[in-house]
Amino acid sequence: MFYYLSAVIFVVGTIIGSFLNVVALRINTGKGLMGRSFCMSCGKTIKSYDLFPILSFLSLGGKSRCCKTKISWQYPLVEFITGLIFLSVFLKFYSLAYVPVLVPTFWYLAFCILIVITIYDVRHQIIPDFLSYTFAFLSVLYFVGDKSLTSIFSYPEILNFLAGPIIFAVFSLVWFVSKGRWIGFGDGKLALGMGFALGFSEALSAIAFAFWIGAIWSIFILLFQKLGIAKSKFNFKSAVPFAPFMIAGFLLAFILSADVFSLNMLIFGPAPF
Template identity: 35%
Template sequence: MEYIIIKLYVLLIGLIIGSFLNVCIYRIPNNESISMPPSHCMSCKSRLRWRDLVPVLSYLSTGGKCRYCGQKVSSRYALVELMTGVLFLAVFDLYGISIKTVYYSVFISILVTITFIDIDHYIIPDKILIFGLLFSLIFNILFKEVKIKQSILGLILSGGGMWIIISIIELIVKKECMGGGDIKLFGVVGFFLGLKGGLLTIILSIYVGAFYGLIIIIYSKIKGKELSSVIPYGPFISVASIISIFFGDSIINYYLYLIG
């Protein structure tokens, strides 16, 4: 019973953090303060009260509409809250009450924020990447979750390696294939997860992107729509990073078993 209460508490924290991430997703790309002005309706500008800010439940209780003007509210706000809460709970289930849970929960929060900003604006803000690097650096100096040597190698080989590869490809095809933000994100992922985790994420992101591409091609054929030539890669890196967090060791060990 006590363990269930702790899990509900972790879920609640994740939902609340998800609500905060919604603010970051909207305001950071617009260079707005994440603290001022207080949360308000985007349509009527009414300041939201506590009952309007209860994660997921506020959205459901109003039928997905603003309580004051009746304007429809995007379901994505509740989705981000719920997604963050579930991911926090999954991290807790994996690592329990530990330093790892804090470390990977913060990392996942960064990934969720980057994912939706990239979807909306096709950018990955440097300020989020810098925050991620500083957090990981300080955290690992204090708690040694990932050895600093491994973090540095992950940063150089994941970020630097991808920069070299993409630069060569772009030189051959004469056009941009991947944005600078994506390459920097690979570096930050390598810093967070270390060398093995960073390189695994690169490989997994290719598979995630290919799977998404296949689904989009099939969907476009069915609907008779043209494919967009611009696709944000940040979400693929984020999904691959989350897979690495939960299954990275198992995937690497299984691969070593196959080649052994």
């Protein structure tokens, strides 16, 4: 039953992923989200049997059936990653005795928004405001959830509530001082929702992960360039979209319930064992 459910969740994730691809490509283009999928090259409607996530791409050899145009790797990659993310949300809550259904629902929804943000940021180097704000708004609802108002504004919950605004403030400062060269203002707005969703120690862990993953990524790219494998003109001065790294850090902190700075001990005191 467990493996069956896991497989179903993964497949559902890949199907949602193929929808998120379409959403990210149609944002700010004036095209609706509903119409049938069509070939980006010749405009022909894509047959329904060619719309299977990942499998269609593989069986078609990465080329469209209508005009043999190369299909971007983005499609199967996003489908696969969405499948994996859905699976990790499922696994995160599967073993818990009782989880209100709205909790995993929030995480599935949050990651859908974040995946669209990632695709959009990679393509356009900008994050649409309404996506960050929707994410932040949902995260506040999630944070407030079952808490009473008095508990939110008492220690230590207040610290968890302030995580997003604090990171946002620091990012804004860095953005202002560096005149937008080190970090985008959009990354700060994204951090807002991440803070509300994760709380203080996990949110700071997510940011730490983001910088580490970004650093490792940069080193690999530079190495590949030295070896002549990568052709892009990347160097340490290039503006690299940071949102994908933040979202990867967010995912990692969420999966691991990470506390890389051991802040929980400071905030909440020793664990009650």
